[in-house]
Amino acid sequence: MGKYLIPLGLFIVLTVFLAIGLNRDPHEVPSPLINKPAPAFSLPQLKEPTKTFSAAEMRGKVWILNVWASWCVTCRDEHPLLLEYAKTGAVPIYGLNYKDQRQDALAWLDELGDPYVLSAADLDGRVAIDYGVYGAPETYVIDQAGTIRFKQIGPVTPDIWNKQVLPLVQELNRQGNR
Amino acid sequence: MKRTCYVLLVLLAFVCVVSGKDAQPASGDDPAIEKRLTNLSKELRCLVCQNETLADSQAGLAEDLRREIREQMKAGKSDQEIISFLTQRYGQFILYRPQVTPTTYLLWFGPFALLIIGLAILFRYIRQRRDTIPDQPLTSEERRRAAELLSAESGKESA
Helix, strand or coil, X not given: CHHHHHHHHHHHHHHHHHHHHHHCCCCCCCCCCCCCECCCCEEEECCCCCCEEEHHHHCCCCEEEEEECCCCHHHHHHHHHHHHHHHHCCCCEEEEEECCCHHHHHHHHHHHCCCCCXXXXXXXXXXXXXXXXXXXXXXXXXXXXXXXXXXXXXXXXXXXXXXXXXXXXXXXXXXXXX | CHHHHHHHHHHHHHHHHHHCCCCCCCCXXXXXXXXXXXXXXXXXXXXXXXCCECCCCCCHHHHHHHHHHHXXXXXXXXXXXXXXXXXXXXXXXXXXXXXXXXXXXXXXXHXXXXXXXXXXXXXXXXXXXXXXXXXXXXXXXXXXXXXXHHHHHHHHHHC
16 A cells, blocks of 8 residues: 555655646736836826926835736736726826837827826836836836835736735835834 | 658658748848847747747737847857846746746756656665565576476577
């Protein structure tokens, strides 16, 4: 009987590893940027291209940077959720308009509503490379010191928002007010 | 059967040739840099379509990253500097050959460890077997039959 326990044990271990490995989303690559300073950038604003927006302006605030584009199908799914999140006023959401056409992006916001305090226009995607973006939408939570504390690849579902983003933002704000 | 295999092989080779064709460089003016870019980007994963190299991929991000690499090469950065630029942003995952660091020890050395463990088990098993199966000398009857069989065999060969 003992003879069969070892292969059986090995088989169970293998099955568990495969079950975990195969159920993972291969697109969720851990970002090396977590707990690193958010890369600095200064970009023209989408709605007022003569004005710029830079990450440095957000020092001292907890904020969210959401990478979106009008050509991005999943962003369209995420958009109503962002509008809801923005309405609660829990945390300012800024947009990074990624490799988009200005008119398309503006039309998109007109049609669907604008959850962003403002959007920065990263038309050639260079800033996105600094942020390690490879699939919009992506969302970053950045703290008062300008450190990236959380990154979501793909839409921020209500579950992620309520269980991860909101508690983190509240915790960061508490720490900041001390 | 053999012919079918042959036809399949030829077809397969054809597919490989077609898919192996690199994405055309968008704006290559310096052949030396283009060559370096092609070599380097074959080592890099396109994160959008994860089983393609950066050299083969036509995804928008891959084009942007090729442009970025090209510009850094023109600015005189070494391949190593460019790789660390990319891993700082996208992590080790972008490398098809991950660097040897404590987090990748298992990946790099695990197979060899498994091989050694396997060899050790095999060695122990063989030794144990040798001990448990005692030598049994042939009886005279068996010896006679063996000689008979052997002579019959050699007789056939010489004939």
